[in-house]
Amino acid sequence: MGLREGKTSPYPKMEQYLFSRTMTTSPDQAVRLVSDDAAGLVSRLKEEGGKDIWRCGGSQLAGTLLGASLIDEFRVKLNPVIFGSGIPIVPAAAGTIPLRLTDTRAFPSGILILRYEVVGRETGGAT
Structure with missing residues (x-):
């Protein structure tokens, strides 16, 4: 939804992931595109701790x-x-x-x- 408004990196102070099955490239170098295994990535992020x-x-x-x-x-x-x-x-x-x-x-x-x-x-x- 943010892309329609021209926002390619809506949370610049955070590590950002964009989950999409249709996009092939990230709209912004600060945003990591994830196209499969969303649960696996989130599980790994939760194990890292922190914020x-x-x-x-x-x-x-x-x-x-x-x-x-x-x-x-x-x-x-x-x-x-x-x-x-x-x-x-x-x-x-x-x-x-x-x-x-x-x-x-x-x-x-x-x-x-x-x-x-x-x-x-x-x-x-x-x-």
Whole structure:
């Protein structure tokens, strides 16, 4: 989505990975393109320790990582607008995943940031 807005390196202070099955080259030298074994890469990154892993967008990627027990929490941004349709957070095949609300943050605009822990999984960094 950022590419449509001309953002090729949206988080320049972070190590960045772009997961895509269709792209053949990275849009930016600061962004590493990953086209297969997303769960394997994320698992290796989590083993390295250090800072949290932050995943943005991509319901298919979220479903893959959730299926491999690699997501510890979800942060959901709730906008005070009803669109009528949209992209799910994870594909329907992911089934029911129990979550525990751990934090809320409200802004004067009406936007809420909701932080949920995936229940029954060890925590070790946001994905």
